[in-house]
Structures are given as C-alpha cells and as structure tokens.
Amino acid sequence: MIIQRMPWAGIHLKYEEVSLVIDPLFEVHPKYGSIHESVYPLSDFGSVDAVLVTHLHADHFDPRSISTFYGQEIPVYVPEEAVPLARESGLKNVIGVTLGAAFHIGSFAVTPTYSIDGNGDPQVAWAVEAGGKKIIHCGDTLWHGYWWKIAEKHGPFDVAFLPVNAAVIQFPNRIHSGQPICLTPEQAVSAAKVLQAKKLVPIHFRMIHSPPFYQETSDIVARLEQSAKGVVPLHILDSKDNLTI
Template identity: 25%
Template sequence: MKQNKPSQFGGKIEERHLKKYQESPNWRDGKFQNFIETKLSFSPLIIPRIIYKQLTNVAKRAPQKPIEVETPSFDVFMEKDFSMVWFGHSVILMRIAGKTLLIDPMFGTTAAPIMPGGPKRFSPNMLDMIDKLPEIDLVLFTHDHYDHLDLESLLKIRGKVSQYFVALGVARHLEAWGVREDQIQEFDWWDTHPFEQINITFTPTRHFAGRGAFDRQKSLWGGWVFEFGGKKIWFSGDGGYGDHFKEVGKKLGPFDFGLMECGQYNDDWRPVHLFPDESVQAAIDAGVQKIMPVHWGGFSLSYQHGWKEPAEEFAIEADKAGLPAIFPKIGEVFNVGQVSENHWWEDLE
C-alpha cells in the first residue's frame, strides 16, 4: 500500500499541544508574541507588490553561476572541539565536547512549500551532502520557517540523528514527519537544558513563525547559546533589532563567537530581520568578541539586496566597529579560534 507523503505544512495543533503552549508566558491572545510590539503588514494590498518585486529585478540577486561547495574534511572537523562547517544560509555543523551538532539543516532546493518557480538555492544538489555527513548527536531548529525547517532535509537526515532541541511548537512538525516524541526537547525563551557536557539555552528574538495560513505564531522562534569548556557560542537566530540583544548579553554573555543573522532583509521586513549594521550592533550589544554572518549565501529571499551585499556590508560594519569577523567558504572546515578575512565572494559575479 502506497504511503502518503508527509505534508509540507507540518503537524496540526492538537489539544495536548495547545495546553502546553498556553503555559508559556510568551503565549497571549491565542498565539506566541514578541516581547515588544512588532507589526507586519499581511494586507492583500501589499502581498502582490512584494511578490512582484521578488520576481523582478533578479539579475544581481543571485550569482551568475552556481556557488561551488568545498568538500569538507570531516576527519579534521571531528578531531577538534569548536570546529564548524557552514553550508550556506543558516546551516551550521559544529563540534563541541566531542559531540556533533547541526543547526537549521535546510539543504533543500527551494525555501517554499508550493513555489517550484521560486528562488532556487545558489549551490545545487546540496541534499546529497547529507549522505556525507557524520552521525549527528543533536539537531537544533530555531523556528519553523521553510528556509530553516525543510521537510526533504529532515526525511533524509533523521536516520543519522539521535536527538532534537527545538523551539516550542516545532515538535509537532517533527512528530508528523516520523521523529519519535522521546527524541525531541522543546524550549521556551531562556530555557536551559544540558546536552552531555554542553549547556544550551534558547534566547529570544524579534521574529515570527508559521508554515501555513492558519498557524502564524503558533510556534516560537529564537536563537541558541552553547556553553562548554569556558567558551560561549551564540547563534543569534532570525529577528529584527531590539533591546533583547543587550539582555542576552547581560544574562548569558560575553560570547567568544557569534553567528549573526545578516541577509534577506528589506524595508517591509525591517522589524523581523537584521540589516548588516544592525547585525554588527547586535553583536556589540551582546558582548560578542568575534563574528560571522549567516542567513546569506544560500537563497535570494529579499527583493532589496544583491546576493553579495550582506557579506560586503557586514565586513564594512565589522571593520568600522573594530570587531574581528570571519567569512568561511561554503563547506569549509573552520575553527572559532582562527583569524580569516577571506572575502571569497569578490571573485564571483
């Protein structure tokens, strides 16, 4: 008997889910809320304009040729703590305390559920990379948007994964896609749970979530802090600028290394995405000592900037602030302690 393919829209909200969500201090008026008022227009009048802008003027929004992906040396990656590999956009593989962690494993081709003609990944065949990955001790999801939580990637990778740490509300999607409930730990903002020798905390961001027309803000969104061996790593997560960055720094910082959202911003979405100057300022606010931009190099999801601009502007702003920044190639093994200012994108069109 042919099995039905899991729905891209994820799991439906059941009474047991709703009861758990209602216990969160961040659940009000039937949905999760940002800590400060964050208005986004989803008016029928504005959506066609955004779609038109997204589908036009595409020349510089994507590279002329596919971006080549380095072949990671996983032997090198595995031998040293705080090694990392960036696979474009927000996909980060990291080695901490002898464990392998993977953040937001979106290796898919298109970051949308029903847009086969939509923006394609700059590096094709990334799903094949999953076959080459080592066994994954822990996968973490910051939120449930399609450019972070991808059905195809999840189905392909789940056999390699031992455990999942996810934003509150995301578990229902994983369960609907075949992940066992006992493999999943959900986090509310500021929740801290140990994983082996690593302390992991879920931090607030100013964003939103949802995979369909009827589940907006029915799951949470945020970033991750990792503490081990006297070092602290912060993955900022998606979200606009606000005072919460100082609060993250005050409660959990300072940080040795920060993976900062920088890309897919535009004026319509300013409340929920960081522009490059804001990304660097957020790192300063939180007390980050070295930074790297993520949320770029994978897709063109913004009509407002070219594909190189997030990295170019991030580098300029970091230099102005005197803050060390690194820019590894996609697939390159690097360590948070290394110094590198290789602007590899400058040689590409």
C-alpha cells in the same frame, strides 16, 4: 570547539566526541526559486547527536533531510509552541524548549534565548557552551530590545552567528510592508557589539534571492566590512569552512 559552516544558516558544532547541528538544510523548498549557493548532503558534515532548530520556516527546518541523514529518532529541539507542527513532519523525538531553560547534550550546555521572528512565528536563539567557549546562533531574527538581556545573562560570546540579508518578502495574500524580516548588515554588527562577541560570522545570505517573493538586500559583504571596522572582527565563512575556538 570546532565549528563548521553549513549552507545558508546552518552550523555544525563538535567538542570532544559530541556533535550538534543548528538549522541544517539540504532540500530547499521550491517556493524560494533558484538557489545561488551549493548545498551538500548532511552526511558530508558528519554524524550528530542532536539537532537544534531556531524555528520552522522551510529554509531552517528540513525534516525530511533530518530523517534521511540522521534518522527519525534523532533528538530535535524546537520552540515549545512549534512542537505540534514539528511532530507532524514524522520526526519521532521532537523536544520543546522554553526561554532560559538550559539543558545538556553531552559536554554541551545549551540555552534557548530571545529571538524575534519577522513573520511572528515561534523562534529561539541558541546559546551553546562547551570547553569554556560560547557561541550564539540567532536564526533569522529581527533587531529587538533583548540584546542587552542576552548579553547580561549569557554573554560574552566567542562567536555570534547572525543573519545579515535583510530579506524583504512579499506574499500574495498579505499586505506588503516593504520592511526586512531579519537583520541588516549594519544591525548585525550592532548586535554583535552588544553581545560582546569576539567574532561575527554572518549567516542567512547569498543562497536565496528570488524577487519579488524574497529579496535580499544589496552589497552585503561590503556593508558588513565597512560597519565592522573597529567594532568586531568579521569572519566570512563559506560552506564547509571550519572555525576552531
């Protein structure tokens, strides 16, 4: 399996002649302010057979770019509860998934599993297997109690793609909690350990930092490196970097 890092939380997976993308992003919503990482046309990463979306937040679900670069008929898999809203985007082939219900896309076996969204919206993690190798992509999950169930049902994993920026958000019409809506660097390492991951690839950091609306935590890479020592090999990939497993 060849994995290519895409901006923010996106990854491109290829095995034999089949390719998938998870959470591809090209157009960043203006609400996130100035961005701090380059984005690239989705065509730079090649054609795909299907799109997997963890959830419908604007930094993970970019329907206009999906339509532009992959076509409106491309299969787009989303959590079942998110189907009506996803279809309003104009995509013509939106498919709802439920936890644990595996399906195949060519030689890929894909299973949606637990992921807890920091805003209480429908979200799944994607366990993807091909050629005897298995990865998990967890969107922008919080820490939760399902890690052990995921490991038992779907692990161990060759690579875990986990969010690490511990973003704190402040909406004008919502009581401000001051709490992060996704994993901290230290929690990501702990999750990778429980998932029995052979490698941890951090996602969901660097590009968006626009306080007070969206504020990522500090010293992410240093904290990851410190926490991962002796626990899990850490692979920090930039956009367009490849990883073969």
